[in-house]
Amino acid sequence: MVEGMNQCGQISCHERSRIHEWLSYTFLRQSPAPDAHARQVAPTEVARGAGRWISLVAMNKIGRSDHGAGVNRTVISVGSIERSENAAVIVPVAAPGRTRVRPPATVWDRVKRNRPALFGLVVMAIVIGVALLAPWIAPYDPARQFTDGLSLEGRPLAPSSRFWLGTDLLGRDLLTRLLYGARISLLIGLLANGAALTIGTFFGAVAGYFRGWVSTAFMRLTDMMMAFPALILAIALAAILRPSMWIVALVIAMVNWVWIARIIYSQVLSVGQREFIEAARALGVPTYRIFWKHLFPHLLPILLVWGTLGISTTVMFEASLSFLGVGVRPPTPSWGGTINESQSYFLEAPWLVAFPGAAILLTSLAFNLVGDALRDAIDPQLRGR
Amino acid sequence: MGGYLIRRLAQSVVILLGVTVITFALLYALPADPARMIAGRSATADTVARIRSELGLDQSLPVQYARYLGRLLRGNLGRSYAQKIEVTDLLRSRLAATFWLMLGGIAFELLIGLPAGMLSALRRRSAVDSSVMLGAFLGVSAPQFVVGLFLLYWLAYRWGLFPLGGYGTPAHVILPAFALGIAGGGWYARVMRSAMLDVINQDYVRTARAKGLSEPRVILRHAVRNALLPVVSMVGLDIGTFMGGVVVVESVFSWPGIGQLAWQAIQIVDIPVIMGVVVVSALAIVTGNLLADLAYPWLDPKIRYG
Numbered sequence: 079m080v081e082g083m084n085q086c087g088q089i090s091c092h093e094r095s096r097i098h099e100w101l102s103y104t105f106l107r108q109s110p111a112p113d114a115h116a117r118q119v120a121p122t123e124v125a126r127g128a129g130r131w132i133s134l135v136a137m138n139k140i141g142r143s144d145h146g147a148g149v150n151r152t153v154i155s156v157g158s159i160e161r162s163e164n165a166a167v168i169v170p171v172a173a174p175g176r177t178r179v180r181p182p183a184t185v186w187d188r189v190k191r192n193r194p195a196l197f198g199l200v201v202m203a204i205v206i207g208v209a210l211l212a213p214w215i216a217p218y219d220p221a222r223q224f225t226d227g228l229s230l231e232g233r234p235l236a237p238s239s240r241f242w243l244g245t246d247l248l249g250r251d252l253l254t255r256l257l258y259g260a261r262i263s264l265l266i267g268l269l270a271n272g273a274a275l276t277i278g279t280f281f282g283a284v285a286g287y288f289r290g291w292v293s294t295a296f297m298r299l300t301d302m303m304m305a306f307p308a309l310i311l312a313i314a315l316a317a318i319l320r321p322s323m324w325i326v327a328l329v330i331a332m333v334n335w336v337w338i339a340r341i342i343y344s345q346v347l348s349v350g351q352r353e354f355i356e357a358a359r360a361l362g363v364p365t366y367r368i369f370w371k372h373l374f375p376h377l378l379p380i381l382l383v384w385g386t387l388g389i390s391t392t393v394m395f396e397a398s399l400s401f402l403g404v405g406v407r408p409p410t411p412s413w414g415g416t417i418n419e420s421q422s423y424f425l426e427a428p429w430l431v432a433f434p435g436a437a438i439l440l441t442s443l444a445f446n447l448v449g450d451a452l453r454d455a456i457d458p459q460l461r462g463r
Numbered sequence: 464m465g466g467y468l469i470r471r472l473a474q475s476v477v478i479l480l481g482v483t484v485i486t487f488a489l490l491y492a493l494p495a496d497p498a499r500m501i502a503g504r505s506a507t508a509d510t511v512a513r514i515r516s517e518l519g520l521d522q523s524l525p526v527q528y529a530r531y532l533g534r535l536l537r538g539n540l541g542r543s544y545a546q547k548i549e550v551t552d553l554l555r556s557r558l559a560a561t562f563w564l565m566l567g568g569i570a571f572e573l574l575i576g577l578p579a580g581m582l583s584a585l586r587r588r589s590a591v592d593s594s595v596m597l598g599a600f601l602g603v604s605a606p607q608f609v610v611g612l613f614l615l616y617w618l619a620y621r622w623g624l625f626p627l628g629g630y631g632t633p634a635h636v637i638l639p640a641f642a643l644g645i646a647g648g649g650w651y652a653r654v655m656r657s658a659m660l661d662v663i664n665q666d667y668v669r670t671a672r673a674k675g676l677s678e679p680r681v682i683l684r685h686a687v688r689n690a691l692l693p694v695v696s697m698v699g700l701d702i703g704t705f706m707g708g709v710v711v712v713e714s715v716f717s718w719p720g721i722g723q724l725a726w727q728a729i730q731i732v733d734i735p736v737i738m739g740v741v742v743v744s745a746l747a748i749v750t751g752n753l754l755a756d757l758a759y760p761w762l763d764p765k766i767r768y769g
Contacts, residue, residue: 194597301474302481305752307707307744310725314737315489317729394606398711401608402726417608424612425620435609442604450600 188455189448198447205441209260216254217242220411223249234420234427243433247419252430255411256437262412263441264389266327266396271388273331275381278338283373285339286346287365296343303336309398316404323406330395338384342377349376379456386449390442397438413438471756475749482745483535483738487528490734497734501544518544531738540742541735543728550739553724558743560630561720564643564713565705567636569698571644575602576651577694581687583652584659595652602649611642611715628716639716643709647701651694658690665689692763699755706751707744 189195208215218224228249229235235245243252285296312329319325349355350373358368399405400414408415413434420430498515499506515521519530534541540550576599583595618638619627625638662668663686671685672678708722717723721740728736760766 194593194600298474298477298481302478302485305478305482305745305748306485307704307725307741307748309710310708310722310729310737310740310744311486311489313710313726314729318490318732390604394604397606398608401606401711402714414606414608417612421612425616428613428616431609431612435606435613438606438609439601439604442606443600446600446604 189451192451192454194447195451198444198451201440201444202448205260205444206264208257209264212257212261216257218251218254220250220254220258221409222251224251225249234423234430236427237429244427244429246416246430247423252416252433255416256413256434258411259413259416259434259437260441262323262406262410263393263396263438266323266330266406267389267392269324269327270330270334270392270396271385273327274334274338274388274392275385277331277335279342279377279381281335282339282342283346283369283377286343287350287369287373289347289350293343296339300336300340300343306333308333309395312395312399313402313404316399320407323410326396326399326405329399330392333395334388334391338388341380341384345377345380346373349373383449383453383456386445386452388449390445390449393438393442393445468757471753475753478749479742479745480532483532483742484528486738486741487531488524490737491524491527497544497732500732535742540739543733543736545728545731545733545736550735553736554721554739554743557719557721557724560718561706561708561713561722563636564639564709564718564720565702567640568643568647568705568709569701571641572647572651572701573694573698575644575648577655579648579652580655581659581682581690583656584663584690585682587660592656596656599649599652602645602652605645607642607646607709607711608715610645611639611712614638614642615715628718630717630719639712639718642715643705643712647697651697654693654697655690658693659686662686662690689763692759695758695762696755699751699753699758700748701751702754703744703748703751706747708740 189199224241224245226240226249228245234247234249235241237244241251241253243256246252246255281296281299285293312333315329315332316326319329355368355372358372363372396405396412397414397417400412401418403415403418405414406412408419416434417431420427424431498511498518498520502511502514512521519527522530531541538551540554542548543550543553546553579595579599583592583599586592615627615638619625626632626635629635668681668685671681676684706721708720708725710722710726712718713720713722714726721743725737725740727733728740
């Protein structure tokens with residue numbers, strides 16, 4: 079039934095869009111595929127391309143045997159099928175869940191060869207592990223002030239065998255505070271970034287899909303948001319609203335969503351013009367279904383990339399807010415907050431800035447490296463750069 | 464060109480108006496009572512009410528905004544609640560400091576980013592390339608305040624090469640500008656590298672080589688000049704962002720710029736000053752973008768605005 083399955087090959091973007099075009103065309107008209115077209119996507123030719131994996135799946139859902147020999151052998155992975163009374167359109171590839179367009183193995187293969195990215199991945203795993211396991215791996219309680227945690231003059235202690243990274247101004251174990259700080263950083267990173275992605279995707283996709291005045295209004299709104307002095311606005315909001323973790327995350331999201339929205343917007347603008355969207359629309363597929371089934375899968379790779387890169391931005395942003403003293407409130411351990419508290423002691427106890435600083439740097443670096451590697455792996459244009 | 468310019472200017476005005484509306488709404492909707500803050504903790508309710516009506520804070524929000532806008536159009540940003548000085552005077556006294564810091568920051572960004580990106584592109588896929596790119600990522604990922612504090616610790620405190628923060632001489636500007644420029648330098652290096660890689664395979668570069676130009680001349684005159692385009696728009700953006708005040712760096716180095724002004728005003732909810740800073744910052748960002756867009760056709764004759 080599934081012919082040519084063993085001849086899975088890679089096809090380039092260009093070829094893929096040819097296939098899309100051809101499919102939408104063919105099935106909108108319900109005409110058998112002319113041989114010339116069928117040849118275009120014959121597995122042997124496809125295999126020469128430099129792009130992505132496709133699996134050759136028979137289109138049993140629309141009764142392939144009626145459509146002549148060409149179709150039998152050629153068709154690409156079927157994302158979903160839209161039909162109406164007299165037409166059917168295959169919405170190809172990139173609808174994850176049913177058929178994998180890009181099995182993780184290929185992305186993983188490319189990431190694997192990228193040594194900085196591997197390093198980033200390891201650091202990322204460590205930071206996430208630490209954040210999850212903080213209560214079990216931390217040597218002490220983060221709030222505990224040790225009586226022997228300060229020198230006789232009341233100064234914080236340098237790293238020693240008892241306090242591996244030394245103690246902070248209140249005689250608390252710095253290592254413990256940093257391990258717990260990973261929780262706050264990552265949690266705010268995830269919350270803020272998740273919110274920014276959601277808002278950004280929503281606005282970007284709606285504006286890109288409907289165009290016209292919606293898109294004009296969107297562009298002006300984002301122009302306006304981009305003209306805001308982001309940090310000043312964030313500080314003002316955080317300072318006046320009294321920072322809780324939720325507020326900090328929300329403030330960061332409010333500042334960051336614009337960039338995501340612009341990226342999604344331009345992506346939807348180009349995807350939205352492709353034939354399969356037009357075909358779906360012509361068939362009267364409800365808009366929400368077009369968004370969810372046809373548009374969204376095409377945005378996933380980008381969202382993955384910016385979701386990763388965005389964590390790095392939000393971690394830095396949170397650290398800056400905490401450093402200025404408008405992040406999460408003091409007894410809660412946070413990296414930026416520790417640096418803020420220690421600033422006055424900095425010249426005598428530089429490790430109080432160095433260790434949390436290194437934590438921020440490494441976390442942000444790790445997410446940047448991984449996000450960048452993902453971008454390279456996903457965007458064929460950047461490949462080999 | 465003229466039509467384009469007018470359209471862009473009109474857009475900028477709309478953007479600025481929008482920024483004032485949103486900031487105004489946000490600041491006045493917040494649960495902070497400026498009248499109470501000015502009056503002090505021990506003031507009676509009468510005093511607070513009097514101050515409130517003096518400042519026009521008892522009016523409805525749209526009325527307050529309309530008044531604010533009216534004054535803004537005449538170049539009057541109001542009076543600081545805390546210092547009883549015109550906000551415009553406060554801003555003017557800080558702009559010079561911010562300007563020098565902006566200039567220094569951008570200079571460092573370019574000094575770090577351009578050579579690094581060019582080197583990386585010319586030695587593509589070598590050890591040099593990968594270490595430069597890793598360095599660029601480090602620069603991008605380093606929090607400014609940590610970089611700043613360590614510059615202060617080593618270069619100023621330990622080795623005494625620079626003053627420990629403050630403002631006045633050219634020596635004062637170097638450390639904060641460097642702390643400011645590192646992150647941008649990382650971005651510039653990445654952008655420059657990929658722009659160079661794009662340009663180097665173009666026909667005109669091959670032609671330049673074919674007609675026998677020396678390699679440095681090919682690279683500098685033909686490749687670099689074209690690869691600079693994306694960097695120009697980044698510089699435009701950065702002029703805007705930096706002129707709008709860099710709170711973190713200014714606070715680490717006690718640099719008396721717009722960012723510090725904003726930070727101090729925020730702590731005491733001095734709304735006219737915060738508004739003033741936001742307006743000036745937005746103006747700077749919009750102008751920076753405009754400059755970048757206008758520089759494009761000047762650098763690249765292929766681009767023309769209708």
